Amino acid sequence: MDTILITGATDGLGLALAHYYRPTAKRLILVGRRAFQDVPLTEFDPNTYCRIDLAQANGAEVIDNWLEARNIRHLDLLIHNAGTGYYGAIDQQSWADIEQLVAVNLWAPIALTRQLLPCLQKRRGKVVFISSVAAMLPAPDYAVYGATKAALDGFARSLRVELKGSIDIQVIHPGAARTGMHAKSGISRETMDWERFPPTEKVAKKIAKAIATKKPSVTIGAGNSLLGFAGLYLGRVIDRFMQRRQR
Amino acid sequence: MKHCVITGAADGIGQALAQRYAQADYTITGIDIDAEQAEQTQSILQEAGHNASFIIANLAEQGDLGRIVGKLEAGPKIDTFIHNAGINAVGPFATVPLSEQRSVVEINLLAPMMLTAGLIKQQVLNPNCSLIFISSLSRFVSYPGAAVYAASKDGLAAYARSIAVAVGRDDIHTLTVYPGPTRTAHARRYSPDNRNEKKRMPPEVLADKIYQAAIARQTIIIPTVRHRLFALAGLVFPRLTEWAMKKTIFDKLQGDG
Numbered sequence: 001m002d003t004i005l006i007t008g009a010t011d012g013l014g015l016a017l018a019h020y021y022r023p024t025a026k027r028l029i030l031v032g033r034r035a036f037q038d039v040p041l042t043e044f045d046p047n048t049y050c051r052i053d054l055a056q057a058n059g060a061e062v063i064d065n066w067l068e069a070r071n072i073r074h075l076d077l078l079i080h081n082a083g084t085g086y087y088g089a090i091d092q093q094s095w096a097d098i099e100q101l102v103a104v105n106l107w108a109p110i111a112l113t114r115q116l117l118p119c120l121q122k123r124r125g126k127v128v129f130i131s132s133v134a135a136m137l138p139a140p141d142y143a144v145y146g147a148t149k150a151a152l153d154g155f156a157r158s159l160r161v162e163l164k165g166s167i168d169i170q171v172i173h174p175g176a177a178r179t180g181m182h183a184k185s186g187i188s189r190e191t192m193d194w195e196r197f198p199p200t201e202k203v204a205k206k207i208a209k210a211i212a213t214k215k216p217s218v219t220i221g222a223g224n225s226l227l228g229f230a231g232l233y234l235g236r237v238i239d240r241f242m243q244r245r246q247r
Numbered sequence: 248m249k250h251c252v253i254t255g256a257a258d259g260i261g262q263a264l265a266q267r268y269a270q271a272d273y274t275i276t277g278i279d280i281d282a283e284q285a286e287q288t289q290s291i292l293q294e295a296g297h298n299a300s301f302i303i304a305n306l307a308e309q310g311d312l313g314r315i316v317g318k319l320e321a322g323p324k325i326d327t328f329i330h331n332a333g334i335n336a337v338g339p340f341a342t343v344p345l346s347e348q349r350s351v352v353e354i355n356l357l358a359p360m361m362l363t364a365g366l367i368k369q370q371v372l373n374p375n376c377s378l379i380f381i382s383s384l385s386r387f388v389s390y391p392g393a394a395v396y397a398a399s400k401d402g403l404a405a406y407a408r409s410i411a412v413a414v415g416r417d418d419i420h421t422l423t424v425y426p427g428p429t430r431t432a433h434a435r436r437y438s439p440d441n442r443n444e445k446k447r448m449p450p451e452v453l454a455d456k457i458y459q460a461a462i463a464r465q466t467i468i469i470p471t472v473r474h475r476l477f478a479l480a481g482l483v484f485p486r487l488t489e490w491a492m493k494k495t496i497f498d499k500l501q502g503d504g
């Protein structure tokens with residue numbers, strides 16, 4: 001079966017995806033920034049875990065070296081899931097924070113895809129980018145996050161054409177899920193009642209099902225699909241509506 | 248007198264924008280990395296009796312971004328800020344050096360986001376200010392052979408859209424421009440085939456369209472009818488435009504390399 005690499009597998013959707021693939025994958029490689037003893041991956045072999053902060057400029061090389069040291073030179077599935085958010089006013093976000101979001105959400109997937117192209121090519125593998133419905137909608141309270149996700153879409157759309165016939169490229173847009181990301185992004189419990197969002201196992205299962213298809217771009221959930229569609233095709237109407245709500 | 252700041256103003260579309268806004272009696276502050284070309288553009292503007300100065304800076308350097316915000320804080324408040332500077336790195340993604348791709352992200356996307364945040368924070372924008380973002384027609388279609396460029400321009404357009412909603416409450420206006428090929432050194436440098444250069448829009452024409460759209464406080468422009476149709480085709484028949492872009496750009500780029 002398959003050799004699968006998942007970034008950001010220490011929490012939320014990434015962790016749920018790791019659990020989903022564990023029974024069937026031949027080899028699962030999990031990437032995260034925390035120390036192994038601090039992550040809830042007890043049923044996983046420590047040897048499957050590559051520790052790296054993806055905000056670091058040389059993250060992709062570190063991962064590649066890690067794989068090479070273990071003689072892993074082919075990859076069937078690469079899931080770019082690691083992501084980080086920021087919630088708040090445009091001018092409150094520090095430059096360091098803007099830089100961090102671009103580094104983790106956009107640059108790391110670009111650099112890692114590039115670094116692992118040879119491994120993927122050997123297996124006619126697949127690269128999956130976990131974007132967000134936020135990429136298709138205006139995001140006044142998390143503009144930089146939305147920009148990084150939209151940029152992933154643009155990257156994938158063009159790369160797909162380039163690599164047609166050798167590597168599959170897919171973008172997945174989940175909607176809100178019940179993960180720690182909202183709190184990590186600075187959203188208070190009062191602002192966002194995150195417990196009403198679907199649990200990670202459920203979303204991860206839908207993501208894995210989408211990955212099993214050949215579709216170039218999938219939005220998870222009917223409601224989110226409708227939102228994304230409206231965001232793309234009724235752009236101005238949505239924007240005016242949001243603008244009015246902001247006043 | 249109104250104040251217009253333009254990144255990448257020494258040459259190409261930026262220079263044409265500087266001239267267009269100067270004609271409308273704006274004081275121009277250009278930002279550019281090319282000191283020599285900046286000096287020339289500044290002289291041209293000044294000799295025509297306009298108020299113009301340049302800040303020489305590298306938008307990929309955070310120190311320089313800090314210096315830009317500092318200088319702008321010390322000057323008159325800004326009525327129009329145009330994020331025009333942009334670079335490309337063309338060729339198959341697998342072969343173009345990653346360092347070049349990184350600069351594309353830094354200059355085309357990271358710098359505009361940092362500058363916008365910095366300018367709002369330091370309150371250097373006038374209440375009715377226009378923020379103008381130059382994205383690309385690639386937002387609606389794909390751009391094989393420049394996937395990271397396409398990423399940066401999609402990101403910029405999405406950012407502009409969010410900003411429009413976020414700052415709309417403060418009467419700040421945003422305009423996103425989706426130009427197709429323009430007759431500039433940028434296009435010549437990055438295109439696989441320059442035989443049809445005459446078909447590209449002259450930068451003065453584009454600059455005027457941008458100016459008019461900003462005055463009318465439009466939020467989006469795709470400058471020509473042909474490109475509007477192409478953008479529409481990209482939304483409705485993405486496979487078709489992908490195929491067209493592959494044939495006209497990517498296959499030729501690969502043929503070269």
Ligand SMILES: NC(=O)c1ccc[n+]([C@@H]2O[C@H](COP(=O)([O-])OP(=O)(O)OC[C@H]3O[C@@H](n4cnc5c(N)ncnc54)[C@H](OP(=O)(O)O)[C@@H]3O)[C@@H](O)[C@H]2O)c1
Pocket residue numbers: 007008009010011012013014031032033034052053054055080081082083084104130131132133173174175176177178179180181182184
């Ligand atoms: N939750 C949602 O509502 C939602 C909606 C749409 C899209 N998404 C996207 O789905 C993906 C997963 O999000 P999630 O909700 O599962 O968030 P999460 O629970 O916070 O998990 C994110 C994962 O990424 C890791 N990560 C963050 N920064 C990193 C860095 N610098 N280096 C290495 N790893 C890093 C996190 O590590 P730590 O455990 O150390 O924090 C964690 O493992 C993200 O790309 C997110 O943008 C989420």
